[in-house]
Amino acid sequence: MPKTSLRSTKTRSPDHLENVTPQFLGPFLTRILGTDADDNLCVVTSRRHRKKLQPLRVHDLEEFVNERLPLKVWLRFWEPRSISWWLAILFMIGSALFTLGAALAIFPSFMSPWWHQPIVNNSVFFVGSIFFTTAGVIQYLEVINSEITDLANARTPDARIRRGIRWFAWRPRNLGYMASLIQLMGTILFNFNTGDALIANLTAREENLLIWTPNMIGSLCFLISTWCSYLEVGHRYLCFKPKDFTFWIVMINGFGSIAFQISAVASYYVQDGTVAWTTGSNWGTFLGGLGFLLASYLLIPELFEEEGEIARMKRRAASRSEEPTLKSGGETEEDEKAHGVGDHRQEDR
Structure with a gap:
């Protein structure tokens, strides 16, 4: 899988996802994790879904690739x-x-x-x-x-x-x-x-x-x-x-x-x-x-967004084949432990 997602300004929030895992902050549903029609693991946050923005494609990366807004995005207004x-x-x-x-x-x-x-x-x-x-x-x-x-x-x-x-x-x-x-x-x-x-x-x-x-x-x-x-x-x-x-x-x-x-x-x-x-x-x-x-x-x-924006995800040290568990803030469990952040509830509806 490439290290940049195939995303463009024409892509919108999906109509449906499969293998859906809702993620909560207390009683509030803040985002969901699932696979799209192309079997890509995606994160859809409540704000991005509301703004009709494309889902964040999750990739198995060793480092965080930052979200960036190219200059021409700032020049688009209408x-x-x-x-x-x-x-x-x-x-x-x-x-x-x-x-x-x-x-x-x-x-x-x-x-x-x-x-x-x-x-x-x-x-x-x-x-x-x-x-x-x-x-x-x-x-x-x-x-x-x-x-x-x-x-x-x-x-x-x-x-x-x-x-x-x-x-x-x-x-x-x-x-x-x-x-x-x-x-x-x-x-x-x-x-x-x-x-x-x-x-x-x-x-x-x-x-x-x-x-x-x-x-x-x-x-x-x-x-x-x-x-x-x-x-x-x-x-x-x-x-x-x-x-x-x-x-x-x-x-x-x-x-x-x-x-x-x-x-x-x-x-x-x-x-x-x-x-x-x-x-x-x-x-x-x-x-x-x-x-x-x-x-x-x-x-x-x-x-307005450009191609190449991806979600934050790091590879698990224990098992490369194991599906990563996305925690609140876009981090894995290991990331949260490293930052001293406690677990937040994740549950299916």
Whole structure:
């Protein structure tokens, strides 16, 4: 077998796999191991399946071959046929508007005085929250219509994945689903937060109830959503994967979520109607918006891949003929012992 997999940008996640072994992180199904139509051993993660990306071909290698993104992947931008592309674009617009709104508050000389009027500045945030929510709905639909459980159950060519469009589903054992659902709840709360900020003559108590409370809970939803995405990408509770492109998308998104949470805490209204910490509120929103903007952009190059990407796998020392057991994070049992990582549950559905 060659040491590079025959993969191209036209290959998509398979309709079915044989000899399927679901792999779990606690109660969550994060990926499955199986053989494709050409009898190649493959790994399909829940995120890659959701993004319609090709499966990772597992090869019997002595060393880890890194995933790389050639330069031309970064230069590809236009892919309106992909729901993931629209998701990225809408999140980018929403993030840019939140960054703009915060910049207007931080830099008094930035843009014309008209933009600095409270009604205009608050409207920028409100429009940005609408884009966030629209992206959140698309992200939710992306998840429920690319359910990895369907692939795990489609173990024969006659039991292929359901093709009809789902508008609602309950998938509590799918980390991608939980991340999208919780983030959608957060975006809706931001709609109330930014919309209520357009109401004039509120008391400090009303501002805390109508503006600060949804901001605080919405930011917390973004943090929890990012943690779910971290678990989904890492396939373990704690990991650091600096050579994994998707890992950095999640980490940058996490930076934005933390910054938004700091901004929310700082935005508590005191008795005179001003926020408790203006600098923290504005800069938290500004840096959080930049983080989300960058993470949203990186969703686009994530869609485009080149040939030769393979999964991490090392040969067992005891038996070359024995089928390797892929552990969480793409490592064999020997790899995990070397890194001091404990076993995670793997079970069949």
